[in-house]
Amino acid sequence: MLALRAICACLVAVVAIYTLVVIGREGLDLITPFFGGVLAMTWQGQFNVDFSAYLLLSTVWFLWRNAFSTQAWVFAPLVCVGGILVFGCYLIWLSFRVRGRMDVLLLGPSRVAP
Template sequence: MTVFKIFLVGCLLAIVSYTSVTVATQGWNLLPVFFGDMAEMGWPGQFNLDFFTLLLLSGFWVAWRHQFSISGWTLGLLAVFGGMLFLSIYLLVHSYKTGGDVRALLVGQRA
């Protein structure tokens, strides 16, 4: 679990750093670029579509983990729009809340 937590912190730092530079140089204009690449039907768009479906899976998993409650759907939306920035923090928090129990971390209250 320690290696996993270190990985999550590394991802969080990398995403925050990279995003900060990107926003500083290109602004907050993500969605037109993201969906524009998909509309062009090239490799950047294919990657974005693949990534977007992964974000949707992440959001559904978070909502499912919270038994599709209102807070679960809210957290799920945050997972979709926050990506790894959200998920790294979410998993770090819950890895501590579950005491490192991987089953509880994956399935929530169902454990």
């Protein structure tokens, strides 16, 4: 569990720093470059579509793991749009909440036998 927490913390830190540099250089307009690459059918667009699929899949897992609760639906847009900045922090927090039990972390408390 320590390795998972360390990897998530490193990924969050790297992406946060990179994001701050990009915002400083290019501003907050993410939508135009993101969809510009997709509409242009470039490799950058291919990456954007592939990355979006990962974001969607992680959001579906988040919703499923939390039994599609109202609280999960409230946080799902943050998980989907926030990427590793949100998802990594969630996994770190969750790893402490489940006290290191990987089965509970992956499946949720309602799906794990006592």
